Amino acid sequence: xxxxxxxxxxxxxxxxxxxxxxxxxxxxxxxxxxxxxxxxxxxxxxxxxxxxxxxxxxxxxxxxxxxxxxxxxxxxxxxxxxxxxxxxxxxxxxxxxxxxxxxxxxxxxxxxxxxxxxxxxxxxxxxxxxxxxxxxxxxxxxxxxxxxxxxxxxxxxxxxxxxxxxxxxxxxxxxxxxxxxxxxxxxxxxxxxxxxxxxxxxxxxxxxxxxxxxxxxxxxxxxxxxxxxxxxxxxxxxxxxxxxxxxxxxxxx
Amino acid sequence: xxxxxxxxxxxxxxxxxxxxxxxxxxxxxxxxxxxxxxxxxxxxxxxxxxxxxxxxxxxxxxxxxxxxxxxxxxxxxxxxxxxxxxxxxxxxxxxxxxxxxxxxxxxxxxxxxxxxxxxxxxxxxxxxxxxxxxxxxxxxxxxxxxxxxxxxxxxxxxxxxxxxxxxxxxxxxxxxxxxxxxxxxxxxxxxxxxxxxxxxxxxxxxxxxxxxxxxxxxxxxxxxxxxxxxxxxxxxxxxxxxxxxxxxxxxxxxxxxxxxxxxxxxxxxxxxxxxxxxxxxxxxxxxxxxxxxxxxxxxxxxxxxxxxxxxxxxxxxxxxxxxxxxxxxxxxxxxxxxxxxxxxxxxxxxxxxxxxxxxxxxxxxxxxxxx
Numbered sequence: 001x002x003x004x005x006x007x008x009x010x011x012x013x014x015x016x017x018x019x020x021x022x023x024x025x026x027x028x029x030x031x032x033x034x035x036x037x038x039x040x041x042x043x044x045x046x047x048x049x050x051x052x053x054x055x056x057x058x059x060x061x062x063x064x065x066x067x068x069x070x071x072x073x074x075x076x077x078x079x080x081x082x083x084x085x086x087x088x089x090x091x092x093x094x095x096x097x098x099x100x101x102x103x104x105x106x107x108x109x110x111x112x113x114x115x116x117x118x119x120x121x122x123x124x125x126x127x128x129x130x131x132x133x134x135x136x137x138x139x140x141x142x143x144x145x146x147x148x149x150x151x152x153x154x155x156x157x158x159x160x161x162x163x164x165x166x167x168x169x170x171x172x173x174x175x176x177x178x179x180x181x182x183x184x185x186x187x188x189x190x191x192x193x194x195x196x197x198x199x200x201x202x203x204x205x206x207x208x209x210x211x212x213x214x215x216x217x218x219x220x221x222x223x224x225x226x227x228x229x230x231x232x233x234x235x236x237x238x239x240x241x242x243x244x245x246x247x248x249x250x251x252x253x
Numbered sequence: 254x255x256x257x258x259x260x261x262x263x264x265x266x267x268x269x270x271x272x273x274x275x276x277x278x279x280x281x282x283x284x285x286x287x288x289x290x291x292x293x294x295x296x297x298x299x300x301x302x303x304x305x306x307x308x309x310x311x312x313x314x315x316x317x318x319x320x321x322x323x324x325x326x327x328x329x330x331x332x333x334x335x336x337x338x339x340x341x342x343x344x345x346x347x348x349x350x351x352x353x354x355x356x357x358x359x360x361x362x363x364x365x366x367x368x369x370x371x372x373x374x375x376x377x378x379x380x381x382x383x384x385x386x387x388x389x390x391x392x393x394x395x396x397x398x399x400x401x402x403x404x405x406x407x408x409x410x411x412x413x414x415x416x417x418x419x420x421x422x423x424x425x426x427x428x429x430x431x432x433x434x435x436x437x438x439x440x441x442x443x444x445x446x447x448x449x450x451x452x453x454x455x456x457x458x459x460x461x462x463x464x465x466x467x468x469x470x471x472x473x474x475x476x477x478x479x480x481x482x483x484x485x486x487x488x489x490x491x492x493x494x495x496x497x498x499x500x501x502x503x504x505x506x507x508x509x510x511x512x513x514x515x516x517x518x519x520x521x522x523x524x525x526x527x528x529x530x531x532x533x534x535x536x537x538x539x540x541x542x543x544x545x546x547x548x549x550x551x552x553x554x555x556x557x558x559x560x561x562x563x564x565x566x567x568x569x570x571x572x573x574x575x576x577x578x579x580x581x582x583x584x585x586x587x588x589x590x591x592x593x594x595x596x597x598x599x600x601x602x603x604x605x606x607x608x609x610x611x612x613x614x615x616x617x618x619x620x621x622x623x624x
Contacts, residue, residue: 115259123364154309162317194465204310218302
């Protein structure tokens with residue numbers, strides 16, 4: 001917990017987007033992504049409009065473009081996959097720069113790239129304007145089963161601890177001269193993974209006992225009830241509604 | 254591999270989401286039993302206070318272990334997917350929950366895998382791997398001799414099969430709702446081929462990890478609970494069975510009503526059969542397509558039931574092809590359920606009858622045995 005109590009994906013700020021209740025933001029992002037996915041891929045201008053909408057949100061949230069673009073890099077494996085599509089897809093082919101590419105494949109690649117990128121960008125905006133704990137509260141407010149939310153919150157809370165434990169094991173291995181170079185060394189790494197499991201499970205048992213001794217009986221007390229006013233809802237849902245208009249236009253035009 | 258948004262079309266994503274939600278709901282109930290419910294016997298009804306911390310920590314473990322790199326050589330390295338490992342170590346229900354939570358947090362926090370594709374990702378990577386791995390593992394452990402080595406071997410096979418199985422399910426989802434028309438054959442070959450390779454790595458790592466845990470804390474390995482040895486004491490140089498502890502074995506697990514599970518399953522299959530086939534592409538499926546392409550089906554004779562009212566997955570006299578396909582799906586599920594329940598019922602009846610006659614024979618008087 002050396003890095004404070006915010007995770008590194010969160011970008012602290014006081015913009016109107018930061019101030020929105022988390023569940024409205026979650027609902028808005030989910031609705032936006034659904035709208036994007038159901039847009040016909042031939043309406044290229046619609047995707048430009050979506051990107052414009054997200055840009056507007058990023059501007060309001062004062063998230064710099066560089067930050068956003070850097071986080072978009074998570075998508076790179078899929079870009080590589082999408083580049084392959086025009087070569088392997090079926091259907092009529094078209095010659096571009098001496099390469100024979102499938103028209104359908106080009107459309108498919110465009111479809112995956114555009115929708116995937118917009119989805120990732122929306123999620124990145126959500127994660128960088130919402131604190132982790134708020135995000136979990138928002139999920140609970142959206143009627144996710146409380147037990148599931150609790151499991152998720154334990155995972156988030158102890159994720160860093162377990163990762164640190166793994167890092168210490170790695171340092172211990174390396175300081176004893178071990179370096180994993182190939183398949184022959186998998187046994188050692190797997191023993192570490194096994195030890196990590198035992199440590200995590202036993203930590204879970206200790207956490208449970210500590211909680212029971214403080215009066216835990218299966219549900220967490222709600223201390224901060226988040227509620228959203230009508231204005232906040234309409235403010236958050238402005239994004240998917242605008243996107244829906246674009247989508248309908250894309251279907252009719 | 255996490256599917257992004259836009260890879261599978263919206264209706265199929267929604268249907269996969271529903272299936273995933275159903276499976277998670279079932280797992281939430283199951284995990285409470287797996288993780289021992291409450292520590293206080295009086296609160297047996299409420300249950301499950303142990304679930305959240307333990308499942309949460311196991312999820313954190315899976316999240317962390319996915320970052321542990323296993324070098325393959327030549328500068329590349331792989332990592333564990335964890336579905337099979339979770340199923341064997343903590344049981345199938347908790348396994349589904351943990352992997353699903355990991356996928357959920359990856360989608361929401363790291364934008365790894367699309368939000369609309371979450372259902373698809375959970376169905377392929379959490380549910381399929383876990384169920385396939387656990388079923389295989391239990392089956393093998395039952396068949397093989399009760400030793401530690403066979404636990405490791407079973408873990409190897411379970412993980413080996415679970416990864417390509419998830420690739421197959423993904424290919425099926427792609428066949429129904431894929432947004433690009435890469436031929437199914439190519440997708441299937443590429444997906445299954447690559448995933449068999451990944452599966453070999455996963456199998457080796459899973460088997461080694463399970464072996465490491467079994468060696469130290471065999472009681473923590475859920476899949477190997479039946480292998481626990483009776484405690485023996487050495488008295489005057491002889492091995493003697495330790496006196497049985499007063500604590501009863503934590504066996505009574507499946508005492509709860511199966512009705513909810515049953516209804517969820519039924520609704521899911523109905524939705525899948527009716528709704529998804531409604532949207533399924535009208536193209537013939539991969540096998541049929543290969544058959545037509547290569548002229549195999551010229552030789553194929555019409556099936557004996559070809560003019561039954563449900564032939565070729567459509568209801569006769571219903572003109573709309575989609576509606577008819579959906580109806581046929583729903584009717585098919587209905588018939589399957591009725592037939593399955595019938596068989597189950599008959600078997601159970603016979604068993605209770607057997608037990609009753611045995612009990613009567615034992616006691617010598619016709620007592621009514623409660624079942």
